[in-house]
Amino acid sequence: xxKDNNSLVVAIxxxxxxxxxxxxxxxxxxEGAGGISESDIEKRVQDGIEEYQYNEAFPLVxxxxxxxxxxAVMGDPNAPITIVEFSDYECPYCARFTTQTLPRIIExxxxxxxxxLVYRDFPLSFHPNAVGAAVAAECAxxxxxxxxYFEFHDKLYEGxxxxxxxxxxxxxxxxxxxxEFNSCINDESKADEVQNDFEDGQRYQITGTPGFVINGRxxxxxxxxxxxxxxxxxxxxx
Amino acid sequence: xxxxxxxPTYVFVVLxxxxxxxxxxAYVLAKFPGEIxxxxxxxxxxxxxxxxYSAVFSLLFGLFVVGFYELLKHKSGPDASLLSLSGIGxxxxxxxxxxxxxxxxxxxxxxxxxxxxxxxxxxxxFKIAAMLAMIISIYLLNKQLLKECDCG
Numbered sequence: 001x002x003k004d005n006n007s008l009v010v011a012i013x014x015x016x017x018x019x020x021x022x023x024x025x026x027x028x029x030x031e032g033a034g035g036i037s038e039s040d041i042e043k044r045v046q047d048g049i050e051e052y053q054y055n056e057a058f059p060l061v062x063x064x065x066x067x068x069x070x071x072a073v074m075g076d077p078n079a080p081i082t083i084v085e086f087s088d089y090e091c092p093y094c095a096r097f098t099t100q101t102l103p104r105i106i107e108x109x110x111x112x113x114x115x116x117l118v119y120r121d122f123p124l125s126f127h128p129n130a131v132g133a134a135v136a137a138e139c140a141x142x143x144x145x146x147x148x149y150f151e152f153h154d155k156l157y158e159g160x161x162x163x164x165x166x167x168x169x170x171x172x173x174x175x176x177x178x179x180e181f182n183s184c185i186n187d188e189s190k191a192d193e194v195q196n197d198f199e200d201g202q203r204y205q206i207t208g209t210p211g212f213v214i215n216g217r218x219x220x221x222x223x224x225x226x227x228x229x230x231x232x233x234x235x236x237x238x
Numbered sequence: 239x240x241x242x243x244x245x246p247t248y249v250f251v252v253l254x255x256x257x258x259x260x261x262x263x264a265y266v267l268a269k270f271p272g273e274i275x276x277x278x279x280x281x282x283x284x285x286x287x288x289x290x291y292s293a294v295f296s297l298l299f300g301l302f303v304v305g306f307y308e309l310l311k312h313k314s315g316p317d318a319s320l321l322s323l324s325g326i327g328x329x330x331x332x333x334x335x336x337x338x339x340x341x342x343x344x345x346x347x348x349x350x351x352x353x354x355x356x357x358x359x360x361x362x363x364f365k366i367a368a369m370l371a372m373i374i375s376i377y378l379l380n381k382q383l384l385k386e387c388d389c390g
Contacts, residue, residue: 091278092339092355124278126271126341208279221275 058217058231061204066213068118069197072141072149074106075116081109081215081235084118086201088209089134090127095157097210097222104225109232119153120197122209129162132185134194136167139184143176242383248304256293256300263292263335270336273358278340288335291365295331298372305379312387320378327371333357334364 036044066084083105087094102117109115123130133156141149155170156162164185171181184190204213212219212228215235219227242248267289272282302324309316339355357364 088278093273093276093278096276124271124280124340126280208274208277208282210277220279221277223276 054234058214058219059205060216061218062213062216065216066118066204067200069120069200071197072119072137072146072153073116074119074146074150075110076113077116079110079113079116081115081232082118083115083232084120084204084213086120086122086197086204086206086209086211086213088122088124088127088130089137089156090130090162091124091209093222094210095159098154098157101222101225101228105228105232108229114236115232119149120201121194122198122201122206122211123194124209131191131194132164133162133167134197135187135190136164136171136181136185138190138193139181139187140171140174140176142184143180144174148174148176242304242308248308252297252300252304254300255303256296259299260292260296263296263331264289266335267292271340273337273340273361278337283336291369292335295369295372298369298376299328302372302376302379305376305383309379309383309386317378317382320375320382323371323378324375327368327375330364330368330371334361334368 065082068082068084085097087097105115105117110117121130121134123134137149137152137156140152151174152170155173160166167185168178168181171178201211204211205218206213206220208220210222214228214231217231217235219231243252264284267284268281270283271278271280272284273279274282306316333354334357337358339353339358342354
């Protein structure tokens with residue numbers, strides 16, 4: 001009788017070990033065959049939250065990127081990242097972006113062929129000289145190239161009140177044909193081009209200056225370099 | 239001030255002035271450029287916080303005008319400090335209801351160009367200073383009214 005009991009205990013222990021072992025084995029097999037572990041779920045939730053926050057912070061306003069029109073481009077035309085800047089020459093925050101943030105973006109992304117910058121005009125109604133300055137920069141480009149445009153652009157953002165005298169002075173400094181330049185700045189069609197940029201900006205939900213559409217995603221304002229870096233890196237990953 | 243505010247006529251005048259000033263401030267907030275995320279944006283300062291600020295400032299301004307009128311009625315000129323303080327309050331409040339950096343980035347004074355962007359960069363501090371200047375002005379006005387005609 002005692003021997004029978006011992007056998008029973010051994011049998012129970014054996015059965016327990018086999019059943020537990022089988023359960024563990026099947027559990028691991030099930031997980032490996034497409035089951036989701038807790039850490040996976042956590043990661044997916046975290047990814048979802050990050051994606052949501054990313055879309056909230058940088059809404060997609062132009063699928064496939066914003067229209068570049070025929071505006072001045074800085075950098076490799078085939079770069080994977082396109083930064084379309086909508087700016088106003090009389091806006092102090094645009095000047096802040098141009099003098100403080102843009103040089104770092106140029107160094108890290110534009111000069112290395114990762115990004116290109118397209119400059120489009122968004123003259124605000126309360127800046128009376130913004131359209132004139134935008135037209136003058138277009139006239140400088142017409143006589144030369146995009147590089148000259150950006151040289152003129154940098155001079156306009158150097159500071160001081162904007163005026164026709166200043167535009168002519170800059171044209172002289174850049175060795176442009178002054179008579180051609182003078183007739184160009186009075187050309188109505190150039191103002192129409194500026195207006196076209198403004199309307200496109202409104203289409204991309206630009207409400208203030210500076211405003212940016214980076215690979216179709218909107219950033220408003222002269223934010224810190226880190227914000228631009230984050231968005232560009234994220235877009236490069238994608 | 240207490241005795242002034244017991245007269246219904248003055249109360250209505252205070253409210254009337256406050257409404258006019260508030261309307262002007264609300265118009266400026268809605269139509270003039272404001273600053274949001276370092277971008278010049280028309281109407282960006284039209285926020286609930288700024289509307290409350292404008293309402294409180296307008297009431298203080300209304301009180302000040304009525305007190306000032308009462309003081310002049312008793313043929314007594316206000317203190318220079320009182321006038322200066324209220325002037326500073328009005329100036330600061332006026333220049334912080336819109337983005338000065340976006341609207342008038344630079345002004346020329348006596349041949350020197352002065353940037354006004356600090357009004358935008360330190361907007362909150364200038365708003366607090368404007369409010370304090372108006373409150374102190376009203377306090378000084380009240381003190382003078384009590385001294386001159388015992389009608390504070």
